Amino acid sequence: MADTALQPPATPYDSGAFIINFHATPLKVRDALETLIDYLGPLNLLQEHLDTIEIVLAETLNNVTEHAYDGDGGPIYMRAIVVDGTLSVVIRDRGKPLPPSLILADDPDGFDPESLPEGGFGWHLIRNLASELTHNRLARWNELRVVFSLV
């Protein structure tokens, strides 16, 4: 297993795209992440890559649940596909528009650890760990596309 883990995944991933629709709650987010990690299992990715993917998508989906929907719930659509050693994930929600500043922020140190912040870590982690990040507002939907290099 260890030596195959260094190989880029076959292209495209034989099982096709992963698609899931779920209601925006913390427990459903947890379930969706578990299902996605299971889907990626046959690729034998490095644990480090799986950790990065799970951290970024957890932050993204929590943001939708807590801010786009203000904790009131709503539909989330997530689609993931692996092509040429790259995982592309599209997440759509019908919540409040995402402020573009969160994607474009050029201030990666928006918090000071010494002040013992209890939040504000999420976008910092997303911007640091994702290979690419794009956001579109489509009619009444937010669409966030996150790309991870797996090689």
Next chain:
Amino acid sequence: MNLTARQLGPLHVVDVGEKRIDAAVAIAFKDSMRDVSDATTGDVFLNLESVDFIDSSGLGAIVAAMKQLGPDRRLHLAALTPAVEKVFRLTRMDSVFDIHPTIDAALADHGG
């Protein structure tokens, strides 16, 4: 929230029996840690060896748990798994906690 408080020599140890400290359990974690803070004096050592995932909500809850201890007590962390270590390192919150490789190492350092 599965937290177990125990005494290890002079150390107040809290074993986290959850695989995840995430948005689904962050508030319960903070509340349970408040009960531990109220029932003990001195520093608290949080054993994270069973936790294989943490998100920013869980990180915030651990910071809150440290603040609940007040200015004269510290929250120590032990046995961070790789994904947990990554979140602490990338947010630079590893700089504000005393982090031990294992609970036994913490005992060796603070056992008196």
